[in-house]
Amino acid sequence: ETGVTQSPTHLIKTRGQQVTLRCSSQSGHNTVSWYQQALGQGPQFIFQYYREEENGRGNFPPRFSGLQFPNYSSELNVNALELDDSALYLCASSLGRDGTEAFFGQGTRLTVV
Amino acid sequence: AQSVTQLGSHVSVSEGALVLLRCNYSSSVPPYLFWYVQYPNQGLQLLLKYTSAATLVKGINGFEAEFKKSETSFHLTKPSAHMSDAAEYFCAVKGDKLIFGTGTRLQVFP
Numbered sequence: 691e692t693g694v695t696q697s698p699t700h701l702i703k704t705r706g707q708q709v710t711l712r713c714s715s716q717s718g719h720n721t722v723s724w725y726q727q728a729l730g731q732g733p734q735f736i737f738q739y740y741r742e743e744e745n746g747r748g749n750f751p752p753r754f755s756g757l758q759f760p761n762y763s764s765e766l767n768v769n770a771l772e773l774d775d776s777a778l779y780l781c782a783s784s785l786g787r788d789g790t791e792a793f794f795g796q797g798t799r800l801t802v803v
Numbered sequence: 804a805q806s807v808t809q810l811g812s813h814v815s816v817s818e819g820a821l822v823l824l825r826c827n828y829s830s831s832v833p834p835y836l837f838w839y840v841q842y843p844n845q846g847l848q849l850l851l852k853y854t855s856a857a858t859l860v861k862g863i864n865g866f867e868a869e870f871k872k873s874e875t876s877f878h879l880t881k882p883s884a885h886m887s888d889a890a891e892y893f894c895a896v897k898g899d900k901l902i903f904g905t906g907t908r909l910q911v912f913p
Contacts, residue, residue: 694846723900732893732903733847746899780846782901790835790854792901794846 694783694795702801703771711766711798713781721745721789722764724756725780727797733780739764740787768800776802805830807877807894809904817912822866822881824907826894829875835897836877838868841906842890850892853877864888884911 695714703709715722721740725733735748739758753769762783768775778799782792810825828834835854839847851862858870868879877894889911894904 696846725901725903730906732905733901735900735902738900748900782847788899790897791849791852793849794839796846799844 694781694793696779696781696795696798698798699796700799700801702803705771705773705802707771708767708769709771709800711768711779711781711800713764713766713783713795715762715764715781715783716793719783719785719789719793720762721784721787722758722762723782723784723792724764724766725782726750726775727778727780728774729777736766745787771802773802776800805834805896805898805902807836807896807902807904809892809894809907811907812905813908813910815910815912816884818886819883822879822884822888822909824879824892824894824909826868826877826879826904827875828877828894828896830896830898832898836868836870837895837897837901838862838866838877838879839893839895839903840864840890841893847893850879884909886911886913 723738724736727733737747742758758764778797780797781795784792806829808827837852838850853870861867
């Protein structure tokens, strides 16, 4: 059984650029959630995908978008990067729309300069 | 709306001492509650979860937490701290999404 994997592990982008982060969910899991964790803060919910459809969204602007693929892997896209987007981005997978246990990946550290 | 509050952003204990990390929740429905641990530059690892079964929940690495509805608390404890317990700990409540507290950094001194 493979766990949740995220790529890349680290990324440096320039303000105004676009970025795509990737997540492979744990085997058998059909729900993926994305979180942003700024330095010294708790993770903040961005959005969740269940069976390829968005199933909840946090308080993030539309330039944060996502996709879930038929194999339940997922992408997080951020357009027009801002300095404040610098953070650790965490992906979590779970089973079912309301799965009670989420398994997290190691995260992608995004730095915007 | 659901929320969790972690009291104390930093906790320091000596190796072998009791660990107590505090979490209070707010929820209009019976909550699902979680404790996660995060080591430097890593993701979150589930320590334990409460899903309305037994009120005393045992987790990994010797940690446990007790759900107290009357106090709206879900404090995390470990009888004897180990150096390897030094990390950031997050309490979370689940509604339609996981809502995390701001975290407590645990330091363990030899």
